[in-house]
Amino acid sequence: MKYIAIILILLQCCLALKANSMILHKYESIFNFGDSLSDTGNFLRSTGGHAPTSPYGKTFFGHPTGRYSDGRLAIDFIAEAVGLPSLKPYLEVVNGSVDARGGVNFAVAGATALDPKFFAARGIPALIMTNHSLSVQLEWFKKLKSSLCTTKQDCDTYFKKSLFLVGEIGGNDYNLAFALGATFEQLRPIVPNVVGAITNATSMLIEEGVVELVVPGNLPIGCLTSFITTAPPFIKDDANTTTGCLNRYNEFARYHNDYLQRELQLLRQKYSHARIIYADYYGDALRLFESPVQYGFSKSTHVACCGAGGPFNFNVRMMCGSTSNVCKDPSASILWDGVHFTEAAYGHMAKGLLEGPFTSPRLVA
Numbered sequence: 001m002k003y004i005a006i007i008l009i010l011l012q013c014c015l016a017l018k019a020n021s022m023i024l025h026k027y028e029s030i031f032n033f034g035d036s037l038s039d040t041g042n043f044l045r046s047t048g049g050h051a052p053t054s055p056y057g058k059t060f061f062g063h064p065t066g067r068y069s070d071g072r073l074a075i076d077f078i079a080e081a082v083g084l085p086s087l088k089p090y091l092e093v094v095n096g097s098v099d100a101r102g103g104v105n106f107a108v109a110g111a112t113a114l115d116p117k118f119f120a121a122r123g124i125p126a127l128i129m130t131n132h133s134l135s136v137q138l139e140w141f142k143k144l145k146s147s148l149c150t151t152k153q154d155c156d157t158y159f160k161k162s163l164f165l166v167g168e169i170g171g172n173d174y175n176l177a178f179a180l181g182a183t184f185e186q187l188r189p190i191v192p193n194v195v196g197a198i199t200n201a202t203s204m205l206i207e208e209g210v211v212e213l214v215v216p217g218n219l220p221i222g223c224l225t226s227f228i229t230t231a232p233p234f235i236k237d238d239a240n241t242t243t244g245c246l247n248r249y250n251e252f253a254r255y256h257n258d259y260l261q262r263e264l265q266l267l268r269q270k271y272s273h274a275r276i277i278y279a280d281y282y283g284d285a286l287r288l289f290e291s292p293v294q295y296g297f298s299k300s301t302h303v304a305c306c307g308a309g310g311p312f313n314f315n316v317r318m319m320c321g322s323t324s325n326v327c328k329d330p331s332a333s334i335l336w337d338g339v340h341f342t343e344a345a346y347g348h349m350a351k352g353l354l355e356g357p358f359t360s361p362r363l364v365a
Contacts, residue, residue, distance in 0.1 A: 027082045027212075028161040029103040030075075033137045033201065034169045036109035036340060037219075038075040041066030041089035043109035043130060051109075054322050055306060059330050059343050068109055070305065070330045071343030075105065075165065077350030082163070090140050100147055103162070106137040113170040113197040114190075124190070125180035126173075134169050134201055145208065155209045166202050168216040168281055170194045170256065175221060179230070179316075184252060191256050199263045206271045214353075214363065215264060216279035217257035220286045222249030225304045225314045225338030243289040244302060250282075257282055277359050284349045284358040285341070288334050295348055297334050304338035305330045314338035 032038050044051065044066030056064045060071030066089065067073055076086045087105035088098050110129025119126040149155035173194045174187050202213055221227055223245035228236070231246055238247050261278055268276050289301050305327040306320035307313035313325055320337035327333055331344040341349070352358040 026161065027084070027163045029101060029158075030079055030082065030084060030087060030163045030165070031103055031141065032075050032087055032105045032107055032165045033134060033141075034107035034165070034167045035111040035172050036068040037107075037168050037171075038073055038105065038165070039066060039068065039089070039107040039109045039111075040073070040075070040087055040105045042091050042105065042107060042132065045089060045091040045095075046108065046130065046132060052320075055324065055326050056320070058326075066109075068340040069336050069343055069346060072346060073343075074346045074350040074353070075107075077347055078165075078354065079103070081350070081354050090137075090144070094140075094144070100144055101158075104141075104144060106140050107169075108132040108137065110172060110176070111137065111169065112173045112176070113167075113194045113201075114173055118190075118193065119173075119177065122190075124177055124186055125182050127176040127179050129172075129176070134197055138201055138204060141205075142208070152209070159209045159211055162210065162212070164205055164210050164213045165279075166198060166205070166213055166215045168218070168279075169201075170198055170260075171218050171221065174218075174252070174256070175226075178227070178249075184248065188252070188255065191259050195256065195260045195263050198260065199267055202264070202267060202276065203271070206267075206274050211273065212275045212277070214277045214279050214359065215260070216281045217260055218253040219281050220245055220250045220289070221253050222246035222251075223286065223289045223302070225302050225307075225312050225335055226316065228302050229312050229314050229338070230316060243286070245286075245289060250286075253282055275361070277361060277363055279353055279363075280358040280360070281349070284352040285345070287352075288345055288348060292334065296331065296344070298332045301334050303327075303333065304335050305333035305342060306337045312338065 052064055052068055054064055058070050079086055084102055087103050090104050090106045093100050093104050108130050111132050113134045115133050116128045149158045202215055227246055227249050235246055235248050240247055264276055264278055288295055292299055292301050302312055304313045306324045308315035308318035309325050330342045333342050334345045336342045356362055
């Protein structure tokens with residue numbers, strides 16, 4: 001009887017692994033929209049190859065690829081888990097002979113959910129890095145769609161096996177404005193506009209035939225070195241005693257995320273045939289700062305791996321580059337350049353999205 005029980009347990013484990021494998025590999029293509037958290041080379045190509053430079057990419061690729069990290073991003077790990085190659089940037093696909101049917105990455109570093117003119121019209125200071133906002137990325141997708149499928153039936157069949165990630169996007173609408181001195185009072189009223197741009201994009205994609213979408217929330221921005229080093233004293237004094245993250249910035253991120261989740265629930269009611277998944281980037285990343293040693297990171301969670309020296313190896317005027325101080329072991333750091341994460345951190349985040357519990361409903365059901 002004991003041997004029978006062991007056999008049954010092993011059989012159950014094998015069936016569970018097979019089920020998860022089937023679910024992960026049901027996608028035959030992935031399409032991604034967003035900013036530098038998931039850009040695999042669009043900003044690099046849009047600027048004529050001027051950024052980012054070495055030592056970006058040093059850990060995995062051995063050279064800069066346009067990713068703002070030392071190696072792979074969360075989107076790379078997700079593609080690997082699905083059994084697909086890393087997504088090619090749209091500006092490489094559209095200018096070459098790359099097959100787009102396995103998926104395309106439309107994300108551009110510095111992209112905002114709202115168009116740049118929104119901020120100018122309201123007198124909100126914003127450091128606009130690129131004009132390739134979410135609306136531009138959606139236009140790219142529309143132009144590309146005819147090469148992916150032709151008839152409605154063809155598109156319906158194709159998109160049933162496709163996964164779309166709408167972001168992370170929206171963080172730059174706040175972060176770039178905060179960098180130029182915008183206040184919480186100025187930015188809180190635009191949260192409905194930012195969220196509206198994200199949910200409108202989600203709705204538009206569903207109208208185009210997309211049926212499975214992941215929509216991430218904002219990160220715990222109060223944990224980023226860039227905020228910790230540049231925040232006013234009264235905000236620095238209100239830091240979390242466990243993580244050292246700045247409470248007011250994290251509260252702002254949670255406000256955005258709560259608003260986004262409410263709006264996504266309305267979309268689920270409107271489009272009951274679609275599967276709209278909220279990705280909790282906030283909780284997924286925050287756990288790394290709460291328990292760094294558990295995940296193999298140093299206790300100095302806010303020290304950037306690549307930077308200009310000083311207590312946090314970060315200087316907003318001298319960002320990570322060829323003359324920077326680079327830590328010996330990037331895998332022991334959560335933050336790569338004080339704004340973006342290391343490959344090691346992105347790997348943990350991707351695992352949290354794929355295996356739970358940071359997607360709702362679960363990505364892997």
